[in-house]
Amino acid sequence: MTDEHQPRRDEDQKEFAEEHASLFKITLGPLIWAAHFVACYGxxxxxxxxxxxxxxxxxxxxxxxxxALVGIGWVGWVAWRQWNVAQTGDFVNRCGRAEDRHHFLGHAAFLLSIISAIGVVFVSLPLVLIGGCQ
Incomplete structure (x- = not known):
């Protein structure tokens, strides 16, 4: 911590709340996919x-x-905005600063949203392609 100041208590709580929301975003896309999978096949x-x-x-x-696709798309859009690659131009976020961790969590949530959307499409294909029971 050479150039950074020690965070005040309210700054620290705000950062924790933002990271808590970021961790929720990471799990939300796959959770929608899993609920969709169970609902469809069940x-x-x-x-x-x-x-x-x-x-x-x-x-x-x-x-x-x-x-489900709309929900996952919304999570992906929010994660894309959190990743903020359009403004920073930093795809990697190598530094260990809090801002870099925040952007990385957005990046991870965005990629998981893409995977979840692909999963929903593949789970939905039998609904379209298979005629019925038996």
């Missing part, structure tokens, strides 16, 4: 076992897939 399995109308369930799950 509901289709129950529908086929009980003999319910698969077309109605398929329509509802496709709407849920769209909602």
């Amino acid at each position: 509901l289709v399995a129950v529908t086929c076992a009980k003999g319910w109308d698969i077309d109605a369930v398929r329509s509802g799950l496709l709407v849920a897939s769209g909602a």
